[in-house]
Amino acid sequence: MKLKTLIVDDEAPARSELRYMLEKAPDVHVVGEATNASEALELIRALNYDLVFIDIHMPGLSGLDVVAALKDLxxxxxxxxxxxxxxxxxxxxxxxxVDYLVKPIDEDRLLKAISKVTKHRETKPAPQAPAKAEPVIEIERIPVESKGKTLLLALQDVVYISSRNDIVFVHTQDNTYITKFTLKTLEDRLKNKSFLRVHRSYIVNLAHVIEIVPMYGRSYILKVRSTQKNEIPVSRRRGQKLKAMLGM
Structure with missing residues (x-):
C-alpha cells in the first residue's frame, strides 16, 4: 500500500518540484499540500497521513513548531x-x-528517506493477542536500573514516566533511570495513585504539575517540576480525564 503523503511548504515552486519527484516514487501517493503551518495542522489532524514532508522556515509557526504541536496525536x-x-x-x-533533507533535494537522497519510512512500517510488530488477565498489584516504589544496581524510587520522587523505542524511562526532578516495567504495567499499578497516563508515551505524577497550557484541538501541554524535559504532551483523548482528576 502506498504512503499517503502531505507536502508542506510556503513556496509554490518548492511544492511543485517535490511533488514531481515524489510522483516518480512507487511507494508514495501525494494526497495533499499545505502552504503554511495552520493548514498543515488542520490537515494532519483531519486525515490519517502516513508521511509528511515539511519545510522548516515558513511565515508564522515553523515546521518544527508544527511537529511539536502534534505530539498529542x-x-x-x-x-x-x-x-x-x-x-x-x-x-x-x-x-x-525520520530524515532531514537540505534543498536543493537530491533525488537519490529523497528515495533513501522514503525507504527509511517503508522499512520502519514493515518492521513494526504485529498486534498480539491479548494476554490472560492477571491480578494487578499496586506498588509503592518503582525498581530502576542504576550503574549495575537496582534502586527503589519512592513514588513521590517520580515526576513522569516515558517510553521510547520500547524502553521505559523513569524521571525524577534531576535524573533519568530505566525500568523493566512496561508503560501499560505501570499505568495499571499506579492508577489509584496521583499518576495519569496522558499520552501513549507518557505517565505523569500530577503532584508535580505546575502549569497546564491549552494547545491546538483541545489538547494540552503539562509543565512539570524538572531540570530536564519539563513539557509533557496530553492527547485529546486523555484530556477530559486529566481535567476531571484536577477538578477543572
Missing part, C-alpha cells in the same frame, strides 16, 4: 523535514523525524 505520521538550512537537524531528530 496517538499516531503521528512519519516526518521528513525539508529546508535550505542545515542547522536545525539536531532539533528535528529530537522531534523523532
Amino acid at each position: 496517538e499516531q503521528l505520521p512519519a516526518v521528513v523535514f525539508v529546508t535550505a538550512y542545515g542547522e536545525h537537524a539536531v532539533r528535528a531528530f529530537e522531534l523523532d523525524a
Whole structure:
C-alpha cells in the first residue's frame, strides 16, 4: 500500500518540484499540500497521513513548531523535514523525524528517506493477542536500573514516566533511570495513585504539575517540576480525564 503523503511548504515552486519527484516514487501517493503551518495542522489532524514532508522556515509557526504541536496525536505520521538550512537537524531528530533533507533535494537522497519510512512500517510488530488477565498489584516504589544496581524510587520522587523505542524511562526532578516495567504495567499499578497516563508515551505524577497550557484541538501541554524535559504532551483523548482528576 502506498504512503499517503502531505507536502508542506510556503513556496509554490518548492511544492511543485517535490511533488514531481515524489510522483516518480512507487511507494508514495501525494494526497495533499499545505502552504503554511495552520493548514498543515488542520490537515494532519483531519486525515490519517502516513508521511509528511515539511519545510522548516515558513511565515508564522515553523515546521518544527508544527511537529511539536502534534505530539498529542496517538499516531503521528512519519516526518521528513525539508529546508535550505542545515542547522536545525539536531532539533528535528529530537522531534523523532525520520530524515532531514537540505534543498536543493537530491533525488537519490529523497528515495533513501522514503525507504527509511517503508522499512520502519514493515518492521513494526504485529498486534498480539491479548494476554490472560492477571491480578494487578499496586506498588509503592518503582525498581530502576542504576550503574549495575537496582534502586527503589519512592513514588513521590517520580515526576513522569516515558517510553521510547520500547524502553521505559523513569524521571525524577534531576535524573533519568530505566525500568523493566512496561508503560501499560505501570499505568495499571499506579492508577489509584496521583499518576495519569496522558499520552501513549507518557505517565505523569500530577503532584508535580505546575502549569497546564491549552494547545491546538483541545489538547494540552503539562509543565512539570524538572531540570530536564519539563513539557509533557496530553492527547485529546486523555484530556477530559486529566481535567476531571484536577477538578477543572
